[in-house]
Amino acid sequence: MATGTDQVVGLGLVAVSLIIFIYYTAWVILLPFIDSQHVIHKYFLPRAYAVAIPLAAGLLLLLFVGVFITYVMLKNQKGTKKAQ
Amino acid sequence: MRERDGGSVTITNLSSKAVKAFLDYAYTGETQITDDNVEMFFQLSSFLQWLWGLALLGSTWAALTTGALGLELPSPCREVLWPLPAYLLVSAGYYALGTVGYCVATFHDCEDAARELQSQVQEACADLARRGMRF
Numbered sequence: 001m002a003t004g005t006d007q008v009v010g011l012g013l014v015a016v017s018l019i020i021f022i023y024y025t026a027w028v029i030l031l032p033f034i035d036s037q038h039v040i041h042k043y044f045l046p047r048a049y050a051v052a053i054p055l056a057a058g059l060l061l062l063l064f065v066g067v068f069i070t071y072v073m074l075k076n077q078k079g080t081k082k083a084q
Numbered sequence: 085m086r087e088r089d090g091g092s093v094t095i096t097n098l099s100s101k102a103v104k105a106f107l108d109y110a111y112t113g114e115t116q117i118t119d120d121n122v123e124m125f126f127q128l129s130s131f132l133q134w135l136w137g138l139a140l141l142g143s144t145w146a147a148l149t150t151g152a153l154g155l156e157l158p159s160p161c162r163e164v165l166w167p168l169p170a171y172l173l174v175s176a177g178y179y180a181l182g183t184v185g186y187c188v189a190t191f192h193d194c195e196d197a198a199r200e201l202q203s204q205v206q207e208a209c210a211d212l213a214r215r216g217m218r219f
Contacts, residue, residue, distance in 0.1 A: 003193055013185025017178040024178075028171045032163035047163070051170040058173075 024050070145169065 027044050034040060045053075101120050106128065109115035117125060147153050149166050157165070209219065 003195070006191060007189050010185045010189025014182050014189065017182030017185060020178045024171070024174055028167050029164055032160035050167050054170055054174045
């Protein structure tokens with residue numbers, strides 16, 4: 001069995017994914033069927049954000065990956081230039 | 085661009101006979117399947133099946149969301165329908181995250197074997213250093 005920080009990190013990731021699953025499923029699938037006067041609607045943002053937030057997060061992720069790749073490539077280039 | 089300036093394009097990884105067989109089928113409805121092209125046909129057919137399924141689901145969703153079919157769906161159903169592609173993408177995301185987390189948490193560490201291996205490596209390094217090898 002994995003030990004120490006491995007287990008903590010792993011279980012943390014599982015917990016985060018479960019929370020996202022429950023919240024997002026409730027937001028997209030359950031909320032339209034609940035009466036609009038119910039108090040639970042207070043805990044959820046307006047429906048348009050259900051698409052906007054994942055889209056923005058995806059774009060941010062792509063941006064981060066692109067910046068990371070650029071950074072690594074520049075570092076490698078500088079390294080070989082110095083060697084020459 | 086190299087292809088535009090060079091005047092010719094070379095497509096690798098596909099036998100010309102296989103591409104010819106596929107084009108024959110597309111234009112005449114008949115083709116010869118040989119040892120050469122059978123594997124390429126398998127790959128191509130599974131890719132096209134996947135693409136077809138995706139196109140079918142996508143067009144169904146688009147037709148239902150834009151009301152092109154003239155069906156009067158109840159309002160809650162329509163509210164659930166339009167964010168569905170985003171929902172599927174996000175669900176793929178958290179499923180991947182959960183799987184990775186679960187595998188990290190249940191990874192089988194062999195601590196004793198690792199320690200033993202480390203000590204053996206140390207022994208070998210010490211032995212080689214004694215014989216004059218420098219690291």
